[in-house]
Amino acid sequence: MSAPTFDLGTLHGGLRMPACKDESTARVIQHIPIPTQLVLPLAQHAGEPAHPVVSIGERVLRGQLIADADGMISAPVHASSSGKIVAIEQWPVSRRLGENAPCIVIECDGLDSPVQLSEPIVPFEKVDPESLLQKILHGGIVGLGGAVFPTAQKLMAATAESLEHLIINGVECEPYISCDDVLMREHAAEIVIGAQILLHALQLDHCLIAVESDKPEAIHALADALTELQDSRIVIKQIPTIYPSGAEDQVVQLVTKKEVPTGGLPTDVGCLVQNVGTAVAVHNWINDGEPLISRVTTVTGDGIAAPMNVMARIGTTIADVVNFVGGYTDRAKRLIIGGPMTGKAVSTDRVPLVKATNTILVLSETPAVGTEQPCIRCGECAQVCPILLLPQQLYWYACADDEAKLRSYGLIDCIECGCCDLVCPSHIPLTADFRMAKARMRELADETARAERARKRFESRTVRLEREQLQRAQELLEQRKKVQKAGPQAIQEILERSKSKDNSASEKDE
Amino acid sequence: MWIAVVTITAIALAAGLLLSFASRRLPPNDDDLVATVNGLLPQTQCAQCGYPGCRPYAAAIVHESEEINLCPPGGKETIRRLAKCLGRDVIPLKASTQTRMSDSVAVINEALCIGCTHCRAACPVDAIVGAHQFMHTILAAECTGCELCLAPCPVDCISMKSAA
Numbered sequence: 001m002s003a004p005t006f007d008l009g010t011l012h013g014g015l016r017m018p019a020c021k022d023e024s025t026a027r028v029i030q031h032i033p034i035p036t037q038l039v040l041p042l043a044q045h046a047g048e049p050a051h052p053v054v055s056i057g058e059r060v061l062r063g064q065l066i067a068d069a070d071g072m073i074s075a076p077v078h079a080s081s082s083g084k085i086v087a088i089e090q091w092p093v094s095r096r097l098g099e100n101a102p103c104i105v106i107e108c109d110g111l112d113s114p115v116q117l118s119e120p121i122v123p124f125e126k127v128d129p130e131s132l133l134q135k136i137l138h139g140g141i142v143g144l145g146g147a148v149f150p151t152a153q154k155l156m157a158a159t160a161e162s163l164e165h166l167i168i169n170g171v172e173c174e175p176y177i178s179c180d181d182v183l184m185r186e187h188a189a190e191i192v193i194g195a196q197i198l199l200h201a202l203q204l205d206h207c208l209i210a211v212e213s214d215k216p217e218a219i220h221a222l223a224d225a226l227t228e229l230q231d232s233r234i235v236i237k238q239i240p241t242i243y244p245s246g247a248e249d250q251v252v253q254l255v256t257k258k259e260v261p262t263g264g265l266p267t268d269v270g271c272l273v274q275n276v277g278t279a280v281a282v283h284n285w286i287n288d289g290e291p292l293i294s295r296v297t298t299v300t301g302d303g304i305a306a307p308m309n310v311m312a313r314i315g316t317t318i319a320d321v322v323n324f325v326g327g328y329t330d331r332a333k334r335l336i337i338g339g340p341m342t343g344k345a346v347s348t349d350r351v352p353l354v355k356a357t358n359t360i361l362v363l364s365e366t367p368a369v370g371t372e373q374p375c376i377r378c379g380e381c382a383q384v385c386p387i388l389l390l391p392q393q394l395y396w397y398a399c400a401d402d403e404a405k406l407r408s409y410g411l412i413d414c415i416e417c418g419c420c421d422l423v424c425p426s427h428i429p430l431t432a433d434f435r436m437a438k439a440r441m442r443e444l445a446d447e448t449a450r451a452e453r454a455r456k457r458f459e460s461r462t463v464r465l466e467r468e469q470l471q472r473a474q475e476l477l478e479q480r481k482k483v484q485k486a487g488p489q490a491i492q493e494i495l496e497r498s499k500s501k502d503n504s505a506s507e508k509d510e
Numbered sequence: 511m512w513i514a515v516v517t518i519t520a521i522a523l524a525a526g527l528l529l530s531f532a533s534r535r536l537p538p539n540d541d542d543l544v545a546t547v548n549g550l551l552p553q554t555q556c557a558q559c560g561y562p563g564c565r566p567y568a569a570a571i572v573h574e575s576e577e578i579n580l581c582p583p584g585g586k587e588t589i590r591r592l593a594k595c596l597g598r599d600v601i602p603l604k605a606s607t608q609t610r611m612s613d614s615v616a617v618i619n620e621a622l623c624i625g626c627t628h629c630r631a632a633c634p635v636d637a638i639v640g641a642h643q644f645m646h647t648i649l650a651a652e653c654t655g656c657e658l659c660l661a662p663c664p665v666d667c668i669s670m671k672s673a674a
Contacts, residue, residue, distance in 0.1 A: 451553035454654045457635040458555045458563050 009257035011250055013384040014242040015419050019214065021178040023307040024300040029182055031311045032324045034081045038106040038315035039352035040066065041093050045142040046149045047073030052104060058085045061115035063291055066104055069137070075150040076140045079115075080293040080313035083108035093354070094337040094346045103352065106315070117289045124197045124286050132201040132286070133159070139285035140292045140355075144277030145169055145248070146342065148356045151278055155201060157267070164270035166204050167255060168195050168279055170211040170218065171239060171246035174339035177359045179296040180276050182309045184211065184218035187280055188225035194279030195234055197286050202272065207234040209276075210255050214241040243341070244386055244417040248273045262413055277358075297353060299325045303332030303362030312353050318360055319349040331364035341418040373426040381420035381430060387413050391420040391430050398437040403444065406437055414438070544572045550591045554583045555634035556656030563634055571596070579604050583655075614670045615653040616660070620645050622667035629659035629668060 043049035048071035060066055060079040067077040083106045091103040124132060137152035168191065172180040184191060195207050211219050222236055237255045239245055249260040251273060258269040266273050274282075277295065284290045293314055300307035305326030312321055318335070322328060336343040337351065339359055353360070381391035389410055397405040411434060420430045483491065548568035559580035561567040570576040571592070578592040579601045586603065593600045618629075618638075625643040637653045640646025648659075648668075660668050 447552075450654075451551075453652070454553035454555060454635050455548065455564065457637070457652060458553065459565070461634065461636050462563070462565075 008237070008239060008255065009253050011242065011245055011254055011386055012388050013386050013419065014244060015384055015422060016241070017175050017243050019241075020175045020300070021181065024176070024178045024298050024309055025181055027308045029186055029296055029309050029311050030324075032313070032316060032321060034108050034110060034112055034313060035316050035320045036108055036110075037086075037317070038080050038083070038108060038313060039091050039103045039317060040077055040080065040106065040315040041091070041101050041103045041352065041354055042067050042077065043101055044077060044148065044314070044355040045075040046147060047071065047075075047153075049102070050074060050077050052088055054085050054104070056085050056088060059083070060085060060106065061113050063289075063293060064115040065138075066106075069150075073150055073153050075142050075152075076138060076291075077104070078140050078291040078293050079106060080315045081106070081108045082111050082113045092346075092348050092351050094344055094351050094357075099347075121287065121289050124200055127200075129159075129201050129203055132197070135286065136201065136282060138291075139281070141278065141281045141285060142292070142355050143275055144281065144295060144355065144358070145246075145273075145275035146338070146356060146358065147248075151274070151282070154274075155198070155272070158272045159202060161267040162270060163202060163204055163267065163272055164206060165256060165272070166195065166198055166202060166207040167251060167266075167271055167273045168207060168209040168276055169246065169248070169251050169273050170209055170215075170222075170276045171251055172215075173212065173241065173243040173246040174341050175243075176300050176361055177298055177339045178300070179298045179309055179358050181215050181218050183276055183280060183296050184215065185221050188218075188221035189229070190280045190283045191222065191276050192225045192229055192231065192234060193287065194281070194283035196229075196231060197282050198274060198279065199233060205233050208255050209234060209236045210239055210251050211236060212241045212245070213238050243419065244415065247386075247415050247417065249415070250386055262410060292355060295353075295355065295357070297321070297357055298359045298361075300359065301332075301336075301362040302364050303328055303334070304360075305329055314353060314355055316353050317349065318346075318351055318353060321353060321360060322349060322362070328362060332362045333365050334363045336361040336363065342416065370427040372428055375426055375428060378425060380423040380425065384419040384423050386417060386419065387415060389414060391434075394437075395428065395430055395433060398433045401437075401440070403441060406441065411437060411441070540572055544568050546595060547571055547592065550584075550588060550595060551581060552584045552588060554654040554656045556583060556654070556658060557634070558582050577601070577604070614655045614672050615650045616648050616655065616657070616668050617650075617671045618646055618648055619667040619669065620647065622665050624665055624667075626664055628662035628664065632658045632662045634658060 042052065050067035051070045052067045054060060054066045061082045062079060064079045065076055066079050066085070069076045085104060086107045087105040088102065089105065090100040091105070092099055093101045093103070127135070133152055133155055136155065141151040142148040143151055143154065170180055170184050172178065191209070195209065199205065199207055209222060211222065219236060219238060226234055226236070239254045244250055245254055248266060252266045252269060252271045253259050256269065256271060260266055261268055281292045285292070294311055295314060296309055296311050298309050299321055304322065305328065308325055310321060310324065334345055335349060336345050337357055337360060338344055340361060343359065343361060375392055375395060377392060379392065385391055394406065394409050394411055397409065414434050416431050416435060418431045424430060544565070548565050551564040551568060553564050555563045557563065559567045561570055567576070567580065571578060578596065578598060579589050581588050582603065589603060590600055592598070623645050625640060625645060627640060627642055627646070630638040630640055630646060634656060635652055635654055637649045638646055638659065639649065655670065657670060
């Protein structure tokens with residue numbers, strides 16, 4: 001049984017790229033044994049970092065809450081295995097900003113004893129949607145597609161909108177990454193049940209599972225699971241293999257033919273997108289009571305002895321993961337967390353595997369990129385841009401730091417997919433320039449907002465001071481009037497009174 | 511061909527006359543210009559320019575043709591923006607020891623504070639909370655880092671800390 005390719009929207013541009021996934025999908029998911037040490041960053045999600053609720057020296061159990069959500073957008077962190085908290089300290093992590101972040105370090109005892117569940121597991125159909133959303137909030141579940149936005153907050157925000165479809169995103173278009181593919185092959189039933197839970201939580205009755213056409217095994221497995229579970233609300237949609245069709249807005253555009261508006265969210269066109277990994281995490285938490293403490297990660301690249309997909313506990317260091325798969329090869333030169341297009345190079349393998357880590361990519365030498373040359377205005381970049389931007393124009397304005405033009409040419413909408421970089425014959429690092437320009441724009445906006453607030457406060461203070469001065473003058477005037485009204489006799493009386501006071505005071509002194 | 515030349519020249523002349531009339535006879539509303547110039551200033555209200563705040567300085571630039579290079583927190587960028595807005599030349603910042611101060615905030619050492627309210631009166635954005643003979647504190651989110659509260663403090667209990 002397979003899903004037909006039909007009735008799809010179109011995606012402008014994009015690139016067909018070598019998949020490089022066969023090495024890692026050749027084997028089934030391997031479980032990494034519990035390491036001796038786990039490093040759990042407090043900020044593994046978008047939004048505010050969690051705050052620790054354990055102290056150094058405390059013994060924790062698997063699945064125990066060790067850091068609680070803080071603020072409107074945040075997610076809790078749970079102990080991935082049992083052991084003792086040995087430190088809460090700065091540790092190297094893989095992040096866009098900064099090298100170190102506060103982490104909780106657990107020394108594992110190897111027993112992996114689970115924590116007692118605080119409430120019994122009830123079938124999700126019997127729980128009302130509101131409490132189901134509250135429950136998901138406590139599972140530490142975040143979007144595993146890459147953005148790591150806390151899932152519960154995303155769902156809660158979506159319930160306020162009028163939704164049509166739930167889209168389960170199984171599109172994994174970036175080269176080398178195959179963790180979602182193997183997850184769909186081996187855990188199709190969990191994905192479908194996870195989707196059912198999400199449908200119930202959102203009170204929806206239409207779900208699309210989007211999978212690329214180059215993953216026939218995954219489509220088979222999902223179709224089998226669907227037949228077994230007899231759920232007609234869920235439909236598989238097969239979409240063409242092209243990068244970057246897996247990005248959230250692009251998936252929506254492909255499966256529903258609706259374009260997400262500028263600065264908007266998929267909910268604006270009635271869709272909510274969740275990654276397949278997130279669906280499994282929801283299933284594990286709601287049906288098995290296990291919070292998000294492990295994930296499937298692809299370990300691959302020509303710098304890895306035996307590329308494969310592994311199921312690892314969150315917090316396992318990259319060094320431990322690489323050791324498990326047979327270590328580095330002699331050619332290993334660069335360590336990248338994430339895919340080759342959107343990932344980030346890190347300088348040490350002491351960094352932990354976090355909720356966002358979908359791939360550990362170890363490559364040999366830097367690909368031979370030519371030296372940067374002036375733009376020849378060939379327009380190749382505009383041909384491949386999946387969101388119809390004009391990268392070459394944006395490039396001029398980014399160089400000129402022309403914020404108004406960057407805004408009107410829609411830089412905000414750039415998804416940083418990197419297609420324009422790849423096709424540029426002058427080897428201009430366009431995406432890097434756009435990232436920088438975006439960061440500058442954000443900084444400027446922050447500064448402007450702050451200046452605006454300071455201006456308002458200064459102005460209201462000026463008004464207040466003027467008012468106070470006026471009031472004081474008024475008071476003085478009234479006092480003077482009072483005295484004048486009372487006449488010279490009253491003044492004489494007052495003077496005498498003060499004189500007698502002075503005399504009595506001097507008598508006392510004597 | 512002559513028709514075209516004459517027509518274009520006539521149009522250019524007419525447009526030129528109209529524009530020069532507009533720029534001479536219809537000066538921009540001064541209040542609007544002050545607000546625009548004020549919007550380009552960093553609003554630290556530090557008074558280093560010699561005026562008691564950003565708006566007074568903006569007014570001086572517009573009404574008294576004050577120099578545009580007196581704002582140390584704004585630095586080169588502000589001078590560039592002011593020059594562009596007012597059609598003046600970009601000039602280097604007037605020599606000053608101060609650099610970008612808006613990156614830091616004032617912090618009161620609460621053990622030393624005697625509650626004199628002098629700093630509260632000096633703060634241009636009302637970012638200091640406190641009452642007479644009670645400990646004062648600074649609202650870090652509102653502090654512009656102008657350092658105006660440092661001098662009035664009789665016990666030197668205020669210091670500047672990096673905002674990050």
